[in-house]
Amino acid sequence: MLNALEVFTTVIVGLMVGVEFSVAFVMNPIFNGLPEESAVRARAHGGRMLGAVMPxxxxxxxxxxxxxxxxxxxxxxGPVVIGAALLVLSVIMSLLLLVPINNRGKTWTPETRPADWKEQMNRWDRFHYVRVAIIISAFALLVTALV
Known part of the structure; x- marks a missing residue:
């Protein structure tokens, strides 16, 4: 039973890492290349969709x-405890730094976006890069413990 838990946990965390990695290095760069009105809509939609699932x-x-x-x-x-501690850090970081920006951004439209919307999205991106590094580290520790 423990083996099943170990594998299931590793897969769930690995999938989460993959989604967050693709947001950071695939989706947001694509959104940033769109015209501003489309970028605002894409970021807001992504914020609503992933904001509902990721917690x-x-x-x-x-x-x-x-x-x-x-x-x-x-x-x-040891690696599992450290990995879990890193996941705690990612949750705290999310709640304190990323969620407030996301909660604002998911309501924006091209007509209602604030003047500093790009700066806010850039700040979210920087925090997100750090969070991705943290959860990749947690995932690596879980894989290490698994093997």
Whole structure:
């Protein structure tokens, strides 16, 4: 049963990393290349769509990692505990830095966007790059613990 939990947790975290990586390095660069009105719409739609799903994914990944750490404590769980701690950091970072910007951005239209919308999106992107690095590190630790 522990093996199934380990594999399931690793897959869930890995998929989350893949989505967040593609947002950072594929989707947002595509959106940034669009005309401004389309870019605002794309970012707002992405913020609404992923903003509805990602909280469950992040918290779910964290809970699964914590369960793994507790269930596998007899087998040595150092990498899992550190990976879970990094997931905690990513959740805190999300709540304090990224979610407030996303909550504003997901309501914007070409007509209602603020004058500094690009600066706000650039700030979100910078925070997101750091968050992606953190969750990649957590994923690498979980993979290390799995193998």
């Amino acid at each position: 469950f994914w992040y918290i779910g990944s964290l809970v699964l990692s914590a369960i793994w750490a507790v269930a596998g404590r007899e087998h040595g769980t």
